[in-house]
Amino acid sequence: xxxxxxxxxxxxxxxxxxxxxxxxxxxxxPSDVGGVGFAMVVLMLASEYADKKGWMTDAANSGIKFxxxxxxxxxxxxxxxxxxxAAIKGGPCAILAGIGAVVVMxxxxxxLAAMVKPSEDWEG
Amino acid sequence: xxxxxxxxxxxxxxxxxxxxxxVGVVMWLCYKFSDIVLKGRIHGSAIAIAVGLALAYIGGxxxxxxxxxxxxxxxGGVGVMGGSMLRDYxxxxxxxxxxxxxxxKAGLAGILALFIGIILAYVVGAVVSYAFGYxxxxxxxxxxxxxATFIVGPVTGAALGVGSDIVAxxxxxxxxxxxxxxxxxxxxxxxxxxxxxxxxxxYGGLMGTTSGTAAGLAxxxxxxxxxxxxxxxxxxxxxxxxxxxxxxxxxxxxxx
Numbered sequence: 411x412x413x414x415x416x417x418x419x420x421x422x423x424x425x426x427x428x429x430x431x432x433x434x435x436x437x438x439x440p441s442d443v444g445g446v447g448f449a450m451v452v453l454m455l456a457s458e459y460a461d462k463k464g465w466m467t468d469a470a471n472s473g474i475k476f477x478x479x480x481x482x483x484x485x486x487x488x489x490x491x492x493x494x495x496a497a498i499k500g501g502p503c504a505i506l507a508g509i510g511a512v513v514v515m516x517x518x519x520x521x522l523a524a525m526v527k528p529s530e531d532w533e534g
Numbered sequence: 535x536x537x538x539x540x541x542x543x544x545x546x547x548x549x550x551x552x553x554x555x556x557v558g559v560v561m562w563l564c565y566k567f568s569d570i571v572l573k574g575r576i577h578g579s580a581i582a583i584a585v586g587l588a589l590a591y592i593g594g595x596x597x598x599x600x601x602x603x604x605x606x607x608x609x610g611g612v613g614v615m616g617g618s619m620l621r622d623y624x625x626x627x628x629x630x631x632x633x634x635x636x637x638x639k640a641g642l643a644g645i646l647a648l649f650i651g652i653i654l655a656y657v658v659g660a661v662v663s664y665a666f667g668y669x670x671x672x673x674x675x676x677x678x679x680x681x682a683t684f685i686v687g688p689v690t691g692a693a694l695g696v697g698s699d700i701v702a703x704x705x706x707x708x709x710x711x712x713x714x715x716x717x718x719x720x721x722x723x724x725x726x727x728x729x730x731x732x733x734x735x736x737y738g739g740l741m742g743t744t745s746g747t748a749a750g751l752a753x754x755x756x757x758x759x760x761x762x763x764x765x766x767x768x769x770x771x772x773x774x775x776x777x778x779x780x781x782x783x784x785x786x787x788x789x790x
Contacts, residue, residue: 419623419626419627419630420623422626423622423623423626426626427622430771433771434771434774437775439771439774439775440689440774441685441689441770441771441774442771443768443771443772443775444767444768444771445622445767446622446625446626446744446763446767447763447764447765447766447767447768449622449626449629450625450626450628450629450632450760450763450764450767451629451634451637451764453626453627453629453630454629454630454632454633454634455634457630457631458634471630474627474630475627475630477623477624477627478624478627478628478630478631480624481624481625481627481628481752481756481759482561482579482582482752482756483554483557483558483561483615484615484616484620484621484624485579485583485616485621485624485745485748485749485752486557486560486561486579486582486583486586486616487553487557487586487612487615487616488586488616488617488621488745488748488749489582489583489584489586489587489590489616489716489749490557490586490587490589490590490593490602490603490604490609490612490616491590491601491602491603491604491612491613491616491617492586492587492590492602492709492712492713492745493590493594493600493601493602493705493709494587494588494590494591494594494602494709494713495591495594495595495602496594496600496702496705496706496709497706497709497710497713498591499706500702500703500705500706500707500709500710501703501706502666503662503663503666503668503677503703503707504677504680504703504704504706504707504710505706505707505710506662506666507658507659507662507663507677507678507680507681507707507710507711508680508681508706508707508708508709508710508711508713508714509710509711509714510658510659510661510662510681511654511655511658511659511681511682511707511711512711512714512715512718512741514654514655514658515651515654515655515740515741516718516722516726518647518650518654518740519726519727519728519733519736519737519740520726520727522643522646522647522650522736522740523643523726523727523732523733523736523737525642525643525646525736526639526640526643526732526736527732528727528730528731528732528733529636529639529730529731529732
């Protein structure tokens with residue numbers, strides 16, 4: 411059933427955010443540290459394990475794939491919620507700080523990525 | 535008039551579901567525009583994100599609120615659909631089918647990118663702040679934090695006790711960064727070699743803004759999303775850790 415996949419995905423989110431929040435708490439931070447990242451790793455491990463055990467039916471998979479397919483529409487909705495007015499009215503100092511940070515980072519993508527050999531057969 | 539009132543009530547009381555119609559229509563129009571007018575030169579999702587940001591601007595101007603279009607009552611559901619809960623849920627779901635082995639391969643470069651990304655964004659923000667006459671270590675640290683993400687800025691500002699105008703500026707800097715990453719990523723992806731998981735991991739670590747990288751990669755190649763996002767989601771946490779402490783003290787030491 412699709413709900414099995416949805417439930418697995420939700421459980422991964424809970425576990426991941428719980429790890430991230432506990433880590434944040436341990437470090438004395440007001441935010442969580444990598445909760446979503448941990449959740450993603452948990453999902454990769456859990457789905458690999460469940461797949462080996464033969465628990466992941468097509469129906470269960472479809473519960474996760476649906477949300478994955480809804481990712482772009484959700485990101486578009488997210489764009490609609492941004493405080494664009496504040497960004498534009500933040501004045502030249504804020505705008506330059508933001509632009510500067512982005513320009514420097516893009517310049518660094520290539521040199522840093524050169525540290526690792528990219529995979530060619532990662533698709534599929 | 536009554537018909538319109540009835541329609542409006544339905545739209546408001548079923549916000550999330552009605553947002554699906556609205557976002558669906560907007561995306562359909564944007565994908566058609568991309569196909570027919572631009573012959574696919576700019577991907578439909580990149581256009582949809584840009585249109586979303588434009589609508590957010592209009593919503594913000596009309597209502598004076600902070601949540602863009604979602605502050606308009608009729609489009610309140612867009613706020614739920616694009617809010618942090620469903621955003622995080624959908625980001626996590628993209629990890630399904632991603633390979634842990636690909637992430638391990640670039641793990642070290644990703645962690646390095648994370649720290650370089652936070653420190654350099656901070657330095658850029660602090661230098662710009664200084665150039666505009668905000669020269670106290672506290673102000674520089676807050677705006678530097680904002681150049682990291684729009685969460686690190688206010689967290690730093692609160693910790694160091696700077697004025698609310700500086701905090702607002704740091705949030706604005708973070709939002710500018712996040713919006714720019716959304717728009718610029720698909721355009722510069724070919725130039726920086728952003729077409730494989732390892733580069734996406736480095737990119738996620740450097741940029742750090744979850745919303746920016748999430749949208750930027752979606753418009754570039756959705757298959758790269760999990761690799762960029764898995765690293766980027768650590769950025770804000772580490773930023774909140776490093777900026778008000780180590781980086782602030784370093785700035786204070788330099789500024790005297």
